[in-house]
Amino acid sequence: MKKAIALALAVLATSIVAASAQGSSKVANASTAVSCKGTFDLPFLTPLTGGAGFLGTEQASWAKYAVKTLPSQYGLKVKLLLGDTPAEAGPAPALALAQKYIADPRVVAVLGPSTSGDAGATAKPFFAAGIAEVSPSATHTDLTYGTPGDPLTGTPAFFRDVARDDQQGSTDAAFMIGKLHVKKVVSMDFQEPYSVGLSKEVDDALQKHGVTVIHFSAPNTTTDYSAYVTKVPSDTDIVFFPTQKPGDAQTMAQQLIEQGKKAKVFGGDGSNDPSQFKVPGSYLSNFAAPISLFPYNKSIIAGWQKDNPGKQVGSFGPPTFGAVQIILQGIKATCADDHGVIKARHDVIRHIKKVKIKNFILGGNFAFSTKTNDPLNRGFYIFQIQSNGTYKLVQSPGA
Amino acid sequence: MDTFIQLTIDALTLGSVYALIALGYTLVYGVLKLLNFAHGDVFMVGSFIGFGVFNALGGGSTPKVPVWLLLTLVTLAAMVGCAGLGVVIERFAYRPLRDAPRIAPLISALGVSFFLANSMQLLFGAQPRNYNVFNLDNGALYLKGFDIGQVRVPLLRIITITSAFVLMLVLWFLVNRTRTGKAMRATSFDREAAAMMGIDIDRVIVFTFVLGSALAGAAGVMFALRVPTTVSIGFVSGLKGFTAAVIGGIGSVPGAMAGGLILGFAESYTEGYVSTKWSDLVVFCLLIAFMIFRPQGLLGRADIRKV
Numbered sequence: 001m002k003k004a005i006a007l008a009l010a011v012l013a014t015s016i017v018a019a020s021a022q023g024s025s026k027v028a029n030a031s032t033a034v035s036c037k038g039t040f041d042l043p044f045l046t047p048l049t050g051g052a053g054f055l056g057t058e059q060a061s062w063a064k065y066a067v068k069t070l071p072s073q074y075g076l077k078v079k080l081l082l083g084d085t086p087a088e089a090g091p092a093p094a095l096a097l098a099q100k101y102i103a104d105p106r107v108v109a110v111l112g113p114s115t116s117g118d119a120g121a122t123a124k125p126f127f128a129a130g131i132a133e134v135s136p137s138a139t140h141t142d143l144t145y146g147t148p149g150d151p152l153t154g155t156p157a158f159f160r161d162v163a164r165d166d167q168q169g170s171t172d173a174a175f176m177i178g179k180l181h182v183k184k185v186v187s188m189d190f191q192e193p194y195s196v197g198l199s200k201e202v203d204d205a206l207q208k209h210g211v212t213v214i215h216f217s218a219p220n221t222t223t224d225y226s227a228y229v230t231k232v233p234s235d236t237d238i239v240f241f242p243t244q245k246p247g248d249a250q251t252m253a254q255q256l257i258e259q260g261k262k263a264k265v266f267g268g269d270g271s272n273d274p275s276q277f278k279v280p281g282s283y284l285s286n287f288a289a290p291i292s293l294f295p296y297n298k299s300i301i302a303g304w305q306k307d308n309p310g311k312q313v314g315s316f317g318p319p320t321f322g323a324v325q326i327i328l329q330g331i332k333a334t335c336a337d338d339h340g341v342i343k344a345r346h347d348v349i350r351h352i353k354k355v356k357i358k359n360f361i362l363g364g365n366f367a368f369s370t371k372t373n374d375p376l377n378r379g380f381y382i383f384q385i386q387s388n389g390t391y392k393l394v395q396s397p398g399a
Numbered sequence: 400m401d402t403f404i405q406l407t408i409d410a411l412t413l414g415s416v417y418a419l420i421a422l423g424y425t426l427v428y429g430v431l432k433l434l435n436f437a438h439g440d441v442f443m444v445g446s447f448i449g450f451g452v453f454n455a456l457g458g459g460s461t462p463k464v465p466v467w468l469l470l471t472l473v474t475l476a477a478m479v480g481c482a483g484l485g486v487v488i489e490r491f492a493y494r495p496l497r498d499a500p501r502i503a504p505l506i507s508a509l510g511v512s513f514f515l516a517n518s519m520q521l522l523f524g525a526q527p528r529n530y531n532v533f534n535l536d537n538g539a540l541y542l543k544g545f546d547i548g549q550v551r552v553p554l555l556r557i558i559t560i561t562s563a564f565v566l567m568l569v570l571w572f573l574v575n576r577t578r579t580g581k582a583m584r585a586t587s588f589d590r591e592a593a594a595m596m597g598i599d600i601d602r603v604i605v606f607t608f609v610l611g612s613a614l615a616g617a618a619g620v621m622f623a624l625r626v627p628t629t630v631s632i633g634f635v636s637g638l639k640g641f642t643a644a645v646i647g648g649i650g651s652v653p654g655a656m657a658g659g660l661i662l663g664f665a666e667s668y669t670e671g672y673v674s675t676k677w678s679d680l681v682v683f684c685l686l687i688a689f690m691i692f693r694p695q696g697l698l699g700r701a702d703i704r705k706v
Binding site: 230 | 402405406409412413520524525526527529531533538541542549550551553555556625626627629631632667670671675676678
C-alpha cells in the first residue's frame with residue numbers, strides 16, 4: 001500500500017514538473033513583447049571544454065570584451081550567458097541549452113553556436129522560437145546555402161560573419177593544385193558535420209582537376225593516427241586534415257614524419273592554434289586574417305589585451321566580437337522601429353539581415369549577402385607554419 | 400611487406416602500453432581478488448603528472464636537462480606519483496571493504512574511477528595536453544632510429560618498447576626472486592594461510608598497489624609521449640588493459656604481458672588490414688571469445704573447486 005502511494009506521488013510530481021516546463025516554454029515564445037530598457041540576455045553556445053575548448057575559450061574572451069564595450073554605444077544593456085557545448089558530446093548539450101534559452105524571455109538573439117554540428121541541430125528550434133543566431137565560426141555550407149545534393153539545414157534565422165566551407169574547400173583545393181601542384185592527396189573526415197562537409201568540398205574540387213584522392217574516415221575520439229599514417233602512400237603530397245582539434249593535427253604531422261612519409265598536413269580553420277599545431281611546413285586555412293592588419297582595430301586590440309594579459313590575438317576571437325556587434329545593431333534597429341519595445345523576437349531577424357557596419361573588425365565594410373545569410377565578399381586565408389612555429393600568410397582571398 | 404613491418408612496430412608499441420596497464424589489474428586481482436576499475440584513471444593521472452614535470456623541466460622547446468634525463472625523470476615522477484595515489488586509494492576506498500561482499504569493493508572501485516576522472520577535469524579542464532617531444536633535440540626522437548627495409552623505427556618507439564620490456568622484467572624479478580614477491584605470491588594463493596605464516600598482509604597489499612600503480616604511471620607517460628592526453632583516456636585504455644589481463648589470465652603476471660601484446664597485435668593488424676572502424680569490435684570480441692571458450696585466459700589457472 002505504502003509503495004503504491006509512493007509510486008503515485010512520484011508520477012504526480014513528474015507530471016507537475018513536465019507540465020510546468022511545458023507551460024514556461026509557452027510563456028517565452030516568439031510573440032512575447034520585450035522592453036528595450038531592461039537587460040537583454042545574450043547566450044553564447046560554444047565548446048569551453050573538450051578538444052575544441054581552445055576555440056570556445058578564445059571566443060568567450062572576445063564575447064566578454066564585446067559585451068563589456070559595445071552595448072553602451074547602442075544604448076543597450078546586455079548580459080552574456082556562456083553555454084558549454086563540448087565537441088565530443090555531439091549536439092545534445094547544445095539542444096538542451098537551446099531549450100533553456102528559448103524559455104528565457106530576455107533572449108532575442110543568440111551568439112553562435114560555434115560549431116557546425118551544433119548550429120545544424122539547433123537551427124530549427126531557434127527559428128521556431130523566432131530567435132536569430134549569428135555564428136562566428138560555423139562554416140558548414142548547407143547552414144546557409146543548399147545545393148541539390150546537399151539541401152539547406154539552416155533557417156532564415158541563422159547568420160554568420162565568416163565565409164562558408166565550399167568557399168574554404170574551393171580555396172584550399174585551388175591552392176593545393178595551383179601553388180603546391182599536388183598529384184595525390186589523402187583526405188580525412190572525423191564523422192562530424194564540419195569535417196565531413198569540408199573534406200567532401202575539397203575531394204570534389206581536387207578530383208575534378210585529376211588529382212588522386214584517397215579518403216579516410218576516423219571517429220571523432222581518435223587520438224592515435226598511426227594506423228592511418230601507415231596507409232598513407234609514400235608518394236602522397238598532402239594529407240588534408242580538417243580537424244577541430246589542433247593537437248590532433250600536430251599528432252598527425254608528427255606521425256607522418258615518424259613513419260618517414262613526405263606528405264605535409266593541410267588543416268582547416270579548426271586546427272588554427274600556434275601553441276598546439278606547429279610542425280614546420282604544414283599548411284592551414286582560416287576565415288580571418290590577423291586583425292592587426294587594419295589600423296582602426298588598434299584600440300580594440302589594446303583593450304582586449306588589457307583584459308587578457310599575456311594572451312595573443314588569435315583568429316577565432318575577432319569574428320565573435322563582430323558577431324556581437326551585428327546582434328547589437330540588429331537589436332538596436334528593432335528597438336528603434338518598435339518604439340522602445342521588441343514586439344516579437346522574429347522582428348530582430350529581419351533587422352539583423354539589414355545590418356551594415358563600416359570598418360568591420362575583420363576588415364572592410366560588413367553587410368549580408370542578399371541571396372544568403374552569409375557575409376558579402378568574405379573569403380579564406382592560407383597560412384604556412386614556419387620553422388619557428390609562427391604562421392605566415394601565404395595567400396589572401398582573391399589572390 | 401613494409402606495411403606488415405610498420406603494423407608490427409605499431410603493435411609492439413601499443414601492446415607494451417596495454418601490458419603495463421594489464422599488469423596492474425592482474426597484480427591486484429591476484430592478491431585481493433578485486434577488479435580495480437580505477438586503474439585506468441591512475442594511468443591517466445600518470446600522463447598528467449608526466450606532463451607537469453616535463454614542462455617544469457623546460458618542455459620540448461627549452462629543456463633544462465639532457466633528453467635522456469628528462470624522459471627518465473618524467474617517467475619516475477609519474478611512477479612515484481601514481482604509486483602514492485595507489486596507496487591512498489587502497490587505504491581509503493578498498494581496505495575498509497576487505498571483508499565485505501565482493502560487490503562492495505567493485506562498486507567502490509567504480510566510484511574512485513569517476514572521482515578521479517571528474518576531479519582531474521575540474522582541476523585541469525578537458526583540454527588535451529601534448530608533450531610536444533617533437534621539438535626535443537631537433538626532432539631526434541622522430542628522425543633518428545634504424546630502418547627495417549623501407550620502414551623507419553624511430554627512437555621514440557624504441558624507447559617506449561624497450562622501457563616497457565625492462566619494467567616487465569623488473570616486475571618479474573621482484574615477484575619471482577625476492578622475499579616480498581614470495582610473500583605476494585603466498586598471499587595471492589591463500590591470504591589466511593599467509594597471515595598465519597607471519598606475512599604482514601597489509602604491507603603486501605599496499606606494496607601490490609604501489610607496484611601496479613607505478614606501472615600504470617609509466618604506461619601513462621609512454622602513451623602521452625606520442626599522442627595528446629586528456630582526462631578521458633583512462634576509461635577506454637583501462638578497459639583495454641583489463642581485456643588484456645583477462646585474455647592473458649587474470650592473476651597471472653606473464654599472462655598479463657602476453658595478453659597486452661596479443662591485444663596490441665589484434666588492434667594494429669585489424670586497423671591495417673581490415674578497417675580502423677573494426678579494431679575495437681575485434682578486441683572486445685576476443686574478450687567475449689576467451690570468456691566463453693577459455694575463461695581462465697591463456698596462462699591463468701582454472702579454478703578447482705572441491706565438492
